[in-house]
Amino acid sequence: MKKSVVWFEESCIKCAMCAEEVPEVIVFEATAGPQLKEGVDITPHSEKIKRAAQFCPKDSIKHHL
Amino acid sequence: MSIMSNAYMKMFPMEAEKKVSAGKRNPVLEVPEFSKAWNLYRDTSLDIVKRYEYMAQCVGFTDKDTAAIKESKDIIAANLKAILDHIYYDKLINDPWLSRWFRDDSGKIAKEYVDIRRARQQRFLLKILECKWDEEFWNFVRWVGAVHVPIFGFEDLYIPIRLNLGLWGYIHQYLFNLFAQELKNDPEKLRRITTAWTKLFWIIIDIYHIDYFGIWM
Numbered sequence: 001m002k003k004s005v006v007w008f009e010e011s012c013i014k015c016a017m018c019a020e021e022v023p024e025v026i027v028f029e030a031t032a033g034p035q036l037k038e039g040v041d042i043t044p045h046s047e048k049i050k051r052a053a054q055f056c057p058k059d060s061i062k063h064h065l
Numbered sequence: 066m067s068i069m070s071n072a073y074m075k076m077f078p079m080e081a082e083k084k085v086s087a088g089k090r091n092p093v094l095e096v097p098e099f100s101k102a103w104n105l106y107r108d109t110s111l112d113i114v115k116r117y118e119y120m121a122q123c124v125g126f127t128d129k130d131t132a133a134i135k136e137s138k139d140i141i142a143a144n145l146k147a148i149l150d151h152i153y154y155d156k157l158i159n160d161p162w163l164s165r166w167f168r169d170d171s172g173k174i175a176k177e178y179v180d181i182r183r184a185r186q187q188r189f190l191l192k193i194l195e196c197k198w199d200e201e202f203w204n205f206v207r208w209v210g211a212v213h214v215p216i217f218g219f220e221d222l223y224i225p226i227r228l229n230l231g232l233w234g235y236i237h238q239y240l241f242n243l244f245a246q247e248l249k250n251d252p253e254k255l256r257r258i259t260t261a262w263t264k265l266f267w268i269i270i271d272i273y274h275i276d277y278f279g280i281w282m
Contacts, residue, residue, distance in 0.1 A: 013177065013180055013181055013184070014181070015181040015184045015185065017184065017185065017188055054191070055187075055188040055191060057180070057183070057184030057187060058184075
């Protein structure tokens, strides 16, 4: 079974929109930028994550979902 | 009567009029127009979808208009970068009032911050183009407006309503010039699309500003 993975690339400009789109999975920290919440199963939120990736202005959200 | 109370009565002559004494039944609740207006206000202020439906009815925004917005997707998608560049890099950061929100402590335009605001506007436009007029979308529109009201968010982000209208005016102006250019050989399509966008802009501006006004407005 394929494991779901999400990560952020360095091109991120810290606009925080991804954390607004998927607050269940992504938390925004002012200095570190977007982070995945620990211990959260991302699979149920895969559609919202894909949508957040579409809105990302720098195409910084990468995933295998 | 003191000088001050005299002046007050002149300023607010209604205050000087004879009052109906308290304790009498107030007939306002029996007035059907009042009940209708109150129910409409109550519904549209609590239920964002009802607010949209009411506004859509007011401006005549129908499924045909949604279809026309979808028709304009290709034009906007092909020009999205140019639209945003124009709004942010030509207009906003050069506007004597609006540019104040895009400057750093030294007074220079904060390029990175402008890019972030531009990205947010891009998301807004993309969400509009999805044409899903559901609770999630209208709550998003309302939320974007609300974060610019100081009591909900950051005072630094407070944008006076006249400047919001300035921004929407820039978007409106650029989009319509773009449509006119792209559809110069198809006046019927141009009419359809500009009519639909005009109606949609009014609905968006209404919902965007819900939290700017006192509840009685």
